[in-house]
Amino acid sequence: MSKYTMHLLVCGGTSCNFSESDVVVCNLRDEIEANGLSDKVQVITTGCFGFCGKGPIVKVMPDNIIYVQVKPEDTQAIIEEHVIKGKKVERLLYRDPKTNEIAGDTKHMSVFKKQLRIVLRNCGVINPENIDEYIARDGYQALGKVLTEMTPEQVIKVVKDSGQRGRGGAGFPTGLKWDIASKNKADQKYVVCNADEGDPGAFMDRSVLEGDPHSVLEAMAICGYSIGASEGLIYVRAEYPMAIRRLKIAINQAHEYGLLGKDIFGAGFNFDITLRYGAGAFVCGEETALIHSMEGLRGEPTIKPPFPAQSGYLGKPTNVNNVETFAAIPVIILKGADWFSKIGTEKSKGTKVFALAGKINNVGLIEVPMGITLREIIFQIGGGIRNGKKFKAVQTGGPSGGCLTEKHLDMPIDFDNLIAAGSMMGSGGMIVMDEDNCMVSVAKFFLDFTVDESCGKCAPCRIGNKRLHELLSRICDGKGIPEDLDRLRNMSQVIKDTALCGLGQSSPNPVLSTLDNFMNEYEAHVKDKKCPAGECKNLMEYVINPENCVGCTACARVCPVNAISGQRKEVHHIDPTICIKCGACKEKCKFDAIFIR
Amino acid sequence: MSQIKSLEDLKKKREELKTGLIDAIDSKNQVQVKVAMATCGIASGAKPIMEFFMEQLEKRNIPAVVTPTGCMGYCYAEPTVEVKLPGQDPVVYGFVDLKRADQIIEKYIKTGELVDGIIPVNYETIDSKE
Numbered sequence: 001m002s003k004y005t006m007h008l009l010v011c012g013g014t015s016c017n018f019s020e021s022d023v024v025v026c027n028l029r030d031e032i033e034a035n036g037l038s039d040k041v042q043v044i045t046t047g048c049f050g051f052c053g054k055g056p057i058v059k060v061m062p063d064n065i066i067y068v069q070v071k072p073e074d075t076q077a078i079i080e081e082h083v084i085k086g087k088k089v090e091r092l093l094y095r096d097p098k099t100n101e102i103a104g105d106t107k108h109m110s111v112f113k114k115q116l117r118i119v120l121r122n123c124g125v126i127n128p129e130n131i132d133e134y135i136a137r138d139g140y141q142a143l144g145k146v147l148t149e150m151t152p153e154q155v156i157k158v159v160k161d162s163g164q165r166g167r168g169g170a171g172f173p174t175g176l177k178w179d180i181a182s183k184n185k186a187d188q189k190y191v192v193c194n195a196d197e198g199d200p201g202a203f204m205d206r207s208v209l210e211g212d213p214h215s216v217l218e219a220m221a222i223c224g225y226s227i228g229a230s231e232g233l234i235y236v237r238a239e240y241p242m243a244i245r246r247l248k249i250a251i252n253q254a255h256e257y258g259l260l261g262k263d264i265f266g267a268g269f270n271f272d273i274t275l276r277y278g279a280g281a282f283v284c285g286e287e288t289a290l291i292h293s294m295e296g297l298r299g300e301p302t303i304k305p306p307f308p309a310q311s312g313y314l315g316k317p318t319n320v321n322n323v324e325t326f327a328a329i330p331v332i333i334l335k336g337a338d339w340f341s342k343i344g345t346e347k348s349k350g351t352k353v354f355a356l357a358g359k360i361n362n363v364g365l366i367e368v369p370m371g372i373t374l375r376e377i378i379f380q381i382g383g384g385i386r387n388g389k390k391f392k393a394v395q396t397g398g399p400s401g402g403c404l405t406e407k408h409l410d411m412p413i414d415f416d417n418l419i420a421a422g423s424m425m426g427s428g429g430m431i432v433m434d435e436d437n438c439m440v441s442v443a444k445f446f447l448d449f450t451v452d453e454s455c456g457k458c459a460p461c462r463i464g465n466k467r468l469h470e471l472l473s474r475i476c477d478g479k480g481i482p483e484d485l486d487r488l489r490n491m492s493q494v495i496k497d498t499a500l501c502g503l504g505q506s507s508p509n510p511v512l513s514t515l516d517n518f519m520n521e522y523e524a525h526v527k528d529k530k531c532p533a534g535e536c537k538n539l540m541e542y543v544i545n546p547e548n549c550v551g552c553t554a555c556a557r558v559c560p561v562n563a564i565s566g567q568r569k570e571v572h573h574i575d576p577t578i579c580i581k582c583g584a585c586k587e588k589c590k591f592d593a594i595f596i597r
Numbered sequence: 598m599s600q601i602k603s604l605e606d607l608k609k610k611r612e613e614l615k616t617g618l619i620d621a622i623d624s625k626n627q628v629q630v631k632v633a634m635a636t637c638g639i640a641s642g643a644k645p646i647m648e649f650f651m652e653q654l655e656k657r658n659i660p661a662v663v664t665p666t667g668c669m670g671y672c673y674a675e676p677t678v679e680v681k682l683p684g685q686d687p688v689v690y691g692f693v694d695l696k697r698a699d700q701i702i703e704k705y706i707k708t709g710e711l712v713d714g715i716i717p718v719n720y721e722t723i724d725s726k727e
Contacts, residue, residue, distance in 0.1 A: 007711050047674050047691045047716035059717070115720030124633055124669030124679070135607070136614035144604035203637070210635040211667015242636045258600035266602050331723055343726075365670040367720070381719065383673075 004042045009059040013048030014361040015384040021056035027075035048383045067092040119327045120367045123211030131253035134214040142330035143218045147267040155226040161337035163349035168322030169426045171415035181309040182227040184317040189229035192320040195236040198282040199398030202429035204353040205323035209243035213250035219329035221271045232273040282453035287320040300457045301501035344370035348414030358432035359386045375409040389434040397426025399446040400506035402513025422513045438535035439518040443510045444472040450507040461504030464495040477538045480526040537581040541597045546571040548593035555585035627660045629681040634665035641675035689716040
């Protein structure tokens with residue numbers, strides 16, 4: 001066994017490194033050696049503890065004690081007091097800001113455990129290709145309980161009481177949706193799982209399908225029993241081959257055990273699940289378009305009503321839920337509505353999975369209780385902004401959502417607060433932007449996506465979004481006029497009011513929310529012809545500072561378009577009419593002589 | 598495979614699997630290695646890492662069970678690997694390349710000595726949440 005009796009774990013996350021955790025590591029190692037403890041105590045650097053505001057963090061094992069904000073000069077105290085004498089260094093322990101009580105070890109520090117994994121309970125834990133591992137972790141118990149001990153009405157009541165709302169974006173109460181579908185009489189009904197995940201930067205559905213496919217199958221069967229459907233369909237994009245493969249394996253295994261098929265649990269209930277592949281069109285995430293696509297028709301939305309619960313797949317009552325919505329159902333059944341509804345805020349219960357992406361240190365998949373703040377997500381779990389840059393905004397809800405800024409950092413996140421702030425929950429992508437992101441370009445980027453993905457059925461979306469995109473391009477190119485800003489706003493409002501489906505109705509959101517929050521940037525583009533973030537190429541100019549230029553010719557040699565002229569050992573010059581603003585010269589210059597104007 | 602015909606069957610099966618699948622690994626003194634193998638994990642090189650663990654643990658005569666698993670959520674630190682020594686809490690290692698995988702076997706698995714790159718647990722599970 002290990003010769004070491006004690007380990008000191010030091011956070012080596014990017015954020016802690018900024019506060020000199022690397023020096024802390026060196027000092028600790030020096031102190032250990034100076035005290036002759038090298039063969040007993042070992043220092044290890046770790047990934048992010050998710051507590052960056054209080055970094056650098058040092059954790060002492062096996063004592064399970066955490067020290068916060070450890071400075072290089074504190075290392076002597078840790079070694080001499082704690083390691084040698086076994087006495088905690090009280091001044092370095094974490095104090096609860098509310099009670100001022102000392103919370104030393106991780107087990108009692110909820111601050112270290114911002115996340116709660118319900119939907120992701122089995123992801124990264126079980127082998128998704130082995131049904132036995134799912135069963136060993138209470139898999140299919142909820143289905144068994146439902147089929148043998150509960151009536152469909154009771155199941156729907158539990159889901160209603162839990163307060164769960166659809167995780168696909170709109171946040172419609174799941175129990176109510178099931179209730180409506182169950183009350184519509186028909187010879188056949190369908191349960192559909194919407195796995196057409198299309199938001200740029202969102203990958204929670206894929207992760208669930210790849211990591212825990214059985215939880216979705218089990219929940220679909222539970223839903224089938226509740227609404228009176230014997231067939232389930234999963235609409236999954238063909239771009240997710242691994243998810244499809246694991247779903248197929250899971251369906252086969254469930255059949256072999258008799259957990260899908262005829263007379264499940266001897267309760268006389270039949271349920272079967274088949275897969276339908278999507279071609280990756282964003283609009284097919286909209287439930288009516290999704291159903292048309294499954295029927296072999298064009299993936300175009302139709303006006304609601306009729307809702308799918310009345311007339312859906314093949315004209316029969318159909319209940320469509322998102323992957324994440326389904327994945328939480330078995331836990332709600334087993335743990336009870338009370339347990340679930342205690343988590344979250346008044347109107348948004350439970351947890352939400354977010355895909356953290358963009359300019360953030362800990363890019364990753366997280367699951368947090370509703371009501372958590374953006375600050376906790378970005379600066380604790382997310383480890384802060386990359387390269388120590390300044391936080392500017394975060395886009396939630398993908399291309400249908402909006403951006404949230406510094407003033408929203410302490411707002412509790414739930415369905416209603418996000419809408420009030422001009423954004424939306426969406427499927428849960430969170431794209432973090434820093435000071436180098438131009439918000440006009442961001443709006444243009446998302447419009448680019450919606451223009452591409454518009455199905456073309458209704459004019460406001462097909463033509464309106466195209467015009468919006470042209471206006472934004474013009475502004476980014478430095479050709480915008482002040483009237484463009486009003487035009488952007490008016491046109492956005494018209495598209496929102498008149499487009500046929502959710503895609504068109506929400507596509508101007510990135511424009512409206514950037515106009516609301518970053519009007520100064522739009523004005524700088526239009527009036528001063530400047531891009532404050534320095535991202536719009538046509539609005540910047542690379543210039544050589546004659547004081548720093550030594551005439552080494554390095555820039556001229558690297559320029560791909562020969563825009564730089566000048567004799568050896570003389571000041572060089574960049575011709576702005578030829579320059580394509582690739583930045584190669586600036587990168588090459590060793591004398592900091594090239595800057596952006 | 599025998600069919601599960603009732604809730605009783607399923608409960609029995611669960612108990613069998615708990616002892617047969619989970620507890621047995623510990624009681625046989627086996628090391629358990631789980632490699633995050635979602636699309637993203639594989640894209641960042643998890644497959645050769647899993648193969649390395651499978652081959653090398655056998656070669657070095659260490660009784661072990663190596664399985665693929667889904668996304669652990671630590672995209673920034675892929676490939677990620679969870680190692681559970683018999684009778685101990687699991688430890689997750691991030692940024693695992695072949696060199697670190699070798700260190701994990703030689704140091705952590707053989708002697709219990711920790712290796713750089715540990716990812717601290719920062720979440721609660723449904724069982725720990727009251």
